Amino acid sequence: MNILKQTALNLFENTLAKQGTVLAIRSWFPTTFYEVDLHFPMMDMSGWNRVQHIKIKVASGVYRDYTPAGWDVETRTCTLYIDAVQEGPGSEWVKSLSQGDAVVYVGVGATMHRPAESGKMIAFGDMTTIGHYLALQQLAGDRSISGAISIEEENHRIEFIEYFNWDITPVVQTDQGGFHGIAKWAKEKDFNNATVYLAGHIPTCVHLRKELKRTAANSIRVQGFWS
Ligand SMILES: Cc1cc2nc3c(=O)[nH]c(=O)nc-3n(C[C@H](O)[C@H](O)[C@H](O)COP(=O)(O)OP(=O)(O)OC[C@H]3O[C@@H](n4cnc5c(N)ncnc54)[C@H](O)[C@@H]3O)c2cc1C
Known part of the structure; x- marks a missing residue:
């Protein structure tokens, strides 16, 4: 320098x-x-x-x-x-x-993320977003946040379930930001009256936003972290 x-x-x-x-x-x-x-x-x-x-x-x-x-x-x-x-x-x-x-x-x-005033809150991300969504959950109080976080290591998925009493599902990560695991989880879910939160790997956030725009979600709020 x-x-x-x-x-x-x-x-x-x-x-x-x-x-x-x-x-x-x-x-x-x-x-x-x-x-x-x-x-x-x-x-x-x-x-x-x-x-x-x-x-x-x-x-x-x-x-x-x-x-x-x-x-x-x-x-x-x-x-x-x-x-x-x-x-x-x-x-x-x-x-x-x-x-x-x-x-x-x-x-x-x-960041761009704060609890929605009404409706469901659904959050997606990778392991870099665990603290981010714990903070969002803390701000949301009793209102539950559901969603999925992609985690590559099986033992990390086990620890996630053991440590957090949370409605967020750890899904298997098979690509860099976890797009495929999260998209699979999201396929069967009802996004009616939901605010969707995306964070973490930026290209994954971009692809997920594109996919989820086809759902009935009220809004999609993106906070990219890394690429
Ligand atoms: C608003 C905001 C909040 C954030 N909060 C958190 C947080 O709470 N916890 C957290 O872990 N991160 C968080 N991040 C992300 C973190 O700042 C970046 O991942 C950071 O780049 C990691 O720094 P590094 O020096 O280890 O790697 P870098 O030198 O930045 O990157 C080295 C290489 O690794 C790749 N890379 C970076 N991160 C990852 C990753 N997680 N997995 C795989 N490859 C990766 C990069 O693409 C690059 O090729 C946040 C980012 C932002 C913008």
Whole structure:
């Protein structure tokens, strides 16, 4: 990195960066999926009527977006659910974390997703969207969210069912974003009076949106994560 870029980056971080602390970290088996409990004393969650995302520093000058789930207003804690199946600075970062580590973030922002005012809510995505939909479920309170999340590893599907008492079905992932597994699940479902949420792998969101536009869904709300 040249000196000018490094100076601009330092200025940006010094102005915007805030810190949190890792309280605990758990991995699923196989160890490509992580739950990270964090304390963020300074986090601005004033927009917490929509699912939020935070930009975290994962290496020098490198930031990745993750979704705070289970936000507790009193303790200012949350959990991040991070898929680390790919090779990248974000997955390397989460694998390196230990209890007590400091975590630097440079901002909190709102996503396109908040609970629908009425009707059914149906959510689709891959493992990167687990935290996102847990946050949506938290905001929806007693109203149930159904849908499907594509998961490649059989044991991860088992853990998903064991850990979450949820109306969301883990479906077998046979392609990069899980399009085929989700489309199969969606085929038999009734979308009448439903708001559909799509998130995760961007090309999969695009293909699913095209498919689901043929249904009776009220609206389809897309939040792409990665491609
Ligand atoms: C609003 C928002 C919220 C997000 N929230 C979460 C979250 O809560 N949890 C979470 O895990 N992710 C979340 N993501 C996605 C995450 O920021 C990206 O997946 C990120 O690119 C991963 O960074 P990386 O450095 O590990 O991989 P990168 O360096 O970005 O990518 C390396 C390679 O891996 C591929 N790749 C990236 N992610 C995956 C994947 N999951 N599976 C397979 N291949 C992949 C890329 O296409 C690329 O070829 C969110 C993204 C957005 C925009």
